[in-house]
Amino acid sequence: MNEVSKTSYEKLILYYQSGTGNSYRTAVWMAEAAQKAGLPVELIPIHQANPAVELTDNAKSLVGFVSPTHGFIAPWSMLKFLFRLPVRKDVHAFYLATRGRLKFGRVFVPGLAASTIWFSALILALKGYRLVGVESIDMPSNWMTLHSGQKPESIRAIIARSKPRVDRFISRLLSGGRNWFTLRNAVELLFSIVLFPVSIVYLLFGKTFMSKIYFANRNCNSCGVCAKNCPQKAIRMIGKRNPKPFWTFRCESCMRCMGFCPQKAIEVHQPYVIIYCFFILMPFLNTLNGWFAGWFPQIPVLYEIVFAALYFLIYLSAVSAAYLLYFGLSLVPLGNTFLTWTTLTHIYSRYREPETTLHDLQKSSTPFHRSEGS
Ligand SMILES: Cc1cc2nc3c(=O)[nH]c(=O)nc-3n(C[C@H](O)[C@H](O)[C@H](O)COP(=O)(O)O)c2cc1C
Ligand code: SF4
Ligand code: SF4
CATH class of the missing domain: 3.40.50.360 (Flavodoxin domain)
Structure with a gap:
């Protein structure tokens, strides 16, 4: 040292x-x-x-x-x-x-x-x-x-x-x-x-898309640890009797919930990501691009602004709608089993820094933090 x-x-x-x-x-x-x-x-x-x-x-x-x-x-x-x-x-x-x-x-x-x-x-x-x-x-x-x-x-x-x-x-x-x-x-x-x-494309499209690719498998016991410890407060627990985590656009895929879930229950369904992103969403956005180009050809500045805003809104709606179906499928026992057994994350081991606990990641726990008034 x-x-x-x-x-x-x-x-x-x-x-x-x-x-x-x-x-x-x-x-x-x-x-x-x-x-x-x-x-x-x-x-x-x-x-x-x-x-x-x-x-x-x-x-x-x-x-x-x-x-x-x-x-x-x-x-x-x-x-x-x-x-x-x-x-x-x-x-x-x-x-x-x-x-x-x-x-x-x-x-x-x-x-x-x-x-x-x-x-x-x-x-x-x-x-x-x-x-x-x-x-x-x-x-x-x-x-x-x-x-x-x-x-x-x-x-x-x-x-x-x-x-x-x-x-x-x-x-x-x-x-x-x-x-x-x-x-x-x-x-x-x-x-x-x-x-x-x-990086700009990542922030606009990658981050938002990736916030909507998680689901909890049937090992989830509704403990709420993921929602409580998410630094972005991005998880809503949905359901009365056995609430399940629902990921919102606030998520930035920091991997904390996935790495620390006590049941190793958080999964990402890669086939969904690939099929939806590359075979449905991207062709749809490309077609949209063509339509917009036809609508606003003569007024370049207006075209750029309106196009960008509309395009992004439609993109967010498409990602949201698909996630509702994906999340809904994960709530049905058979659907959940199908998703769980057809993704690689089910066999992946989870990572977190070996010395770090969830408690460590809170300000009040650190020995380096000066408490108020000291
Ligand atoms: C969504 C996501 C994107 C990432 N992108 C990069 C990257 O562009 N370059 C890189 O070197 N590592 C990348 N990583 C790896 C992390 O930056 C790296 O493991 C980091 O040390 C995690 O730190 P943390 O445990 O403090 O969150 C990425 C990880 C995630 C989850
Ligand atoms: S996903 Fe994991 S941390 Fe979140 S409620 Fe279910 S068991 Fe608890
Ligand atoms: S990946 Fe990170 S930001 Fe997203 S829900 Fe999990 S803990 Fe929150």
Whole structure:
């Protein structure tokens, strides 16, 4: 571990967002390093934060923002949080993104954070913060819609490689250094520029579509843990006697509910995703595109605005309507069994950062949080 002999800062505030605990864990590592250097630390999940009060304009404060990468950009809730931050002229700031690494045999395949660090850094700069660095850190990929949770030894190996990087990063910043000109940051910048359009499409279409692909299998005992612990409050429990989780558009697929459900009951039906998305929704949206082009050909600006708004509304309605059928099918015992046995998530193992509990992801539980009035 890189010890910090002297720091000019008087306080470290870490705002984090985390689905399955990876980003939380990196924030804890930084908090521990800062505490060793004698610095008071506050570790605050963004959904419980009040930056207008917590962030005083003080050159002796260092504030860090930590989040996962979703579609090569920060999750929408983190972007909203950054957009709404109070303007500060003196506060030093940094952004650290975790990204999803996979391990196949001896081969480690790194993730890619791209705009997660660079676009977020741009927002912070526009808000007046004095940026001291960005960093992306590989943690085990948690995208259980796509792949099974990795083997415990792979998870351990990935985490063991990342901790020293985080320690080096935070030590450099606490000692008054900067973290800009690294090969990794340069690669992330390049991909940030190239993939920015992909990230925008992800935020508009990918995120919204993916919020409507979950269902609970018959192991669900209606405990409500998923709804209670969702950072976006995206799950509604539907039904009187045995309520079942219903996913709303607020969901940003952080994977917390899927990773922490005590019954391992949350599934995604991949055949539904593929068939509906590629064979029904996309051809439908393409046809719609053609119709609209015929309706508003002569007034380009009006066409663009009306078209974009209508198109998006129709898209959301189509996703909603299909989800009502999908959710309805999951409530019928035979339908639920069919969905459960024809999806890969049923055999996938679940991932969550091994040291992190649901309780840890709440502000009141962290030893780094200063309780009100102290
Ligand atoms: C919906 C979704 C999208 C993701 N997109 C990316 C990505 O674009 N690049 C990447 O490297 N990792 C991606 N990941 C992996 C996560 O960023 C990574 O596992 C992260 O460490 C999870 O952190 P958390 O446990 O704090 O949420 C994605 C994961 C999910 C669930
Ligand atoms: S899906 Fe899991 S966490 Fe949610 S109510 Fe059912 S058993 Fe509980
Ligand atoms: S519903 Fe689940 S995946 Fe979606 S934001 Fe909430 S905890 Fe995350």
